[in-house]
Amino acid sequence: MVAGVGIDIIKIEKMKQAIDKWGDSFLDRVFNPEEIENIYKGKMYYQRLAARFAAKEAVIKALSKEYPLALKDIIILNKPNGAPYCKFKKDIGDEIFLSITHVEDYAVASAVAQKT
Template sequence: MILGIGTDLCNIDRIEATLARFGDRFRNRVFTPREQAKAEGRRDVAGTYAKRWAAKEACSKALGTGLRMGISWKDMAVSNLRSGQPVMHVTGWAAERLKSMTPAGHAAIIHVTLTDDHPWAQAFVVIEALPLPVLTLPVPVPT
């Protein structure tokens, strides 16, 4: 079953201006070291950050919280599989929220997809709950 969906559109030029103005204060407040390493190693630094910003906003919407004051942006972090496919990891308050919205007997999966076409970066997030396999205990064989 679907537990939540979220989307966000982020202006890459706005991220570029924020990077120029606030530098590491912005980077370190919003992005994990892994996200920063990915973005700083790219030709399109601002576009890579903008996709990850959009992913965090979209994830907060799918979690049903939005980005309230005091929450940590770094508790929603994007990494990439070898294929390039993005993956969302949640920790801290976001992991707690995910746990509280997941029905008993289910595991939650966060799906994320990103795209950019200057000046826009876009993310969609879908949170799905899958039923956990029912444990089948070995039946004792009468002797």
């Protein structure tokens, strides 16, 4: 059964500004090391960071208030075929299905939560 959906959009420039201003302390507040390693200095670095930020927000929306989560409780990674998925630091009863897209200026993510 679908328990909730969430969507979020991020302007890439906002992500760049936050990193320029706060640097590693911003990255450390939002992302886990394995998320950074997954995309580190690859192509479209800022777009991919922004997409992961949007994905975390989308997951929080999809789960509503059922599971209070911090951004770093959510870990966004890619399967070998490139498809995004998320795992959690806390025990979450729901399964999450994720989709991500990005262009030069914006990143968008959507999430569907399914009761397991």
